Every structure is written in structure tokens, then in C-alpha cells.
Amino acid sequence: MADSPLFQALHMEMAHALCGEGEQEKGLGALEGVGFRVGQGLSERLTKEMPSFKDELDVLKFLCKDLWITVFKKQVDNLRTNHQGTYMLQDNQFLLLSQLSNGKQYLEEAPKFLAFTCGLVKGALSNLGFDSTVTAEVAVMPSSKFQVVIQKS
Amino acid sequence: MADSPLFQALHMEMAHALCGEGEQEKGLGALEGVGFRVGQGLSERLTKEMPSFKDELDVLKFLCKDLWITVFKKQVDNLRTNHQGTYMLQDNQFLLLSQLSNGKQYLEEAPKFLAFTCGLVKGALSNLGFDSTVTAEVAVMPSSKFQVVIQKS
Numbered sequence: 001m002a003d004s005p006l007f008q009a010l011h012m013e014m015a016h017a018l019c020g021e022g023e024q025e026k027g028l029g030a031l032e033g034v035g036f037r038v039g040q041g042l043s044e045r046l047t048k049e050m051p052s053f054k055d056e057l058d059v060l061k062f063l064c065k066d067l068w069i070t071v072f073k074k075q076v077d078n079l080r081t082n083h084q085g086t087y088m089l090q091d092n093q094f095l096l097l098s099q100l101s102n103g104k105q106y107l108e109e110a111p112k113f114l115a116f117t118c119g120l121v122k123g124a125l126s127n128l129g130f131d132s133t134v135t136a137e138v139a140v141m142p143s144s145k146f147q148v149v150i151q152k153s
Numbered sequence: 154m155a156d157s158p159l160f161q162a163l164h165m166e167m168a169h170a171l172c173g174e175g176e177q178e179k180g181l182g183a184l185e186g187v188g189f190r191v192g193q194g195l196s197e198r199l200t201k202e203m204p205s206f207k208d209e210l211d212v213l214k215f216l217c218k219d220l221w222i223t224v225f226k227k228q229v230d231n232l233r234t235n236h237q238g239t240y241m242l243q244d245n246q247f248l249l250l251s252q253l254s255n256g257k258q259y260l261e262e263a264p265k266f267l268a269f270t271c272g273l274v275k276g277a278l279s280n281l282g283f284d285s286t287v288t289a290e291v292a293v294m295p296s297s298k299f300q301v302v303i304q305k306s
């Protein structure tokens with residue numbers, strides 16, 4: 001058995017445990033924090049023996065490929081950028097939504113299943129020296145889009 | 154990279170997020186609950202294509218081997234029983250403690266890193282029709298013992 005069912009199950013139960021009744025907002029923050037620290041650690045570990053990145057786009061490509069495969073078992077399907085620090089990562093079969101069905105009530109629950117990943121991306125970028133804002137949206141499950149805006153210092 | 158660093162990192166950050174300042178007790182309960190549901194699901198999945206168990210000891214052996222390998226990448230090192238429903242599972246290199254060092258302050262923190270696994274064992278047993286009480290102790294890190302008492306109905 002691949003590890004991914006364990007990761008998926010752990011992530012889903014963690015999301016439920018942290019986002020209890022009436023604690024949605026605090027829970028989303030906590031989930032994002034967990035993702036942030038996991039992202040920092042994985043980025044540190046994955047880049048240890050890699051040549052350094054030549055530019056910002058190169059870093060984003062690392063996220064879409066190496067980090068995504070490590071965590072979600074596949075690459076991001078589509079990466080777009082305005083070449084001014086804004087990136088859109090699209091995953092058409094996002095692992096952490098793949099166990100949910102496509103009912104409307106699940107669309108409402110989706111933020112709970114995206115907060116960890118927003119933090120993960122932000123933490124990985126932080127480890128590589130970039131401050132960012134990361135937001136997520138779901139149009140049709142289990143497809144997800146993550147918007148990354150790099151903060152210029 | 155094997156999946157286990159991802160699982161380890163996610164587990165550790167989840168434990169920190171759930172067991173915040175002053176929320177230790179509530180947090181341990183929540184962690185155990187997460188473990189319980191993950192254990193139920195994994196047990197369901199792992200036993201789907203297995204022949205049925207011939208007795209209680211056979212079920213415990215499944216936990217020590219199949220379940221433990223799936224989650225912790227190794228078997229339990231030692232299984233003892235009094236043949237009256239009490240079992241002691243000893244893991245000399247317990248994965249979820251392996252990143253902590255052996256200081257005394259970590260021994261105090263150990264419950265936070267064992268609650269998920271107590272729930273995991275309890276949930277797996279519950280899925281297989283056994284009610285149980287599961288407790289854990291650490292003597293010398295990262296060695297851990299889990300005591301399982303099967304409740305007779």
C-alpha cells in the first residue's frame with residue numbers, strides 16, 4: 001500500500017479536528033500554520049543537494065514538480081504567471097479533495113481542505129527566501145487553483 | 154524520498170497545533186480521536202483482501218505487522234501477552250519519537266507524540282470488532298511500549 005492513503009487520511013482527520021464547530025476561522029489558521037512548517041522542512045530537505053535556483057520562476061517550477069510530487073504524488077498540471085510576481089498553479093486532480101464528492105456542501109467545506117496546502121506553499125517559499133501570499137479556489141472538484149503572489153521587499 | 158518524513162512532519166506539527174498552551178488535555182483527546190479514525194480506515198482497507206482472523210492473538214499480530222509497517226515502516230519488536238486479553242507491544246525505535254532527543258523535557262512531552270498511536274491501535278481494533286483500552290509509556294527514547302487491554306463484552 002502506498003503511503004498516500006495514510007497521508008490523505010491523516011490530513012482529513014486533522015482538518016476535522018482543528019476546524020471544529022464554531023472554530024472554523026481559528027482552525028484554518030492552525031491548518032495553514034501546520035502546512036507552513038511542513039513546507040519549510042520539506043523544502044529544506046528537498047533542496048539540500050540541488051543546485052541553487054536561477055530565478056523566481058525556477059523556484060516556482062521546483063514547487064510545482066518536486067514539492068508537489070513529494071506530497072501529492074503528481075505534478076501541478078498548469079503553471080501560469082503574469083511575469084510580475086503572480087503565479088497560478090492548477091491541479092486538476094488535487095489529492096486532498098479526491099475523496100470528497102462534488103456536492104455543493106463540499107464546495108463550502110473546501111477551504112478546510114486547502115488551508116494546509118496554502119501554508120505548505122508559503123512555508124516552502126519562505127524557506128527559499130520569498131515572502132508570499134497564497135490563496136486557493138475550487139471551481140469543479142477535485143480541481144484546485146492556488147494563486148501565489150510574491151511580496152517584493 | 155520516502156513518504157515517512159512527510160508523515161512524521163505532519164504528525165509532529167499536528168500534535169503541536171492541537172496541544173497548544175493550556176489545551177494539553179483537550180489536545181490529547183483530539184489527537185487520539187484523529188488516530189482512532191485513521192486506524193479504523195486503515196484497518197478496513199488493509200484487511201479487505203485478507204482471510205479472516207482465527208483468534209484475538211491473530212488480530213494483534215496483524216496490528217504488530219501489517220498496520221505497523223504501513224504507518225511506521227517497521228514491525229513491532231516485541232509482542233507479549235498474559236493470554237487473558239492484555240498485550241504489550243514494544244517498539245524499540247518508534248518513528249514518531251525518533252526526531253526528538255533524549256532529554257528529560259522531551260520525556261514530559263512524550264504523551265503528545267503517543268496519543269495519536271494509542272487512538273490508531275484502538276480504532277483498528279474497533280474496526281475488527283474489539284473494544285479496547287490502549288495506553289503508552291516511554292522509558293528510554295525512542296523506545297515505546299503500548300499496553301492493549303481488550304474489553305470483554
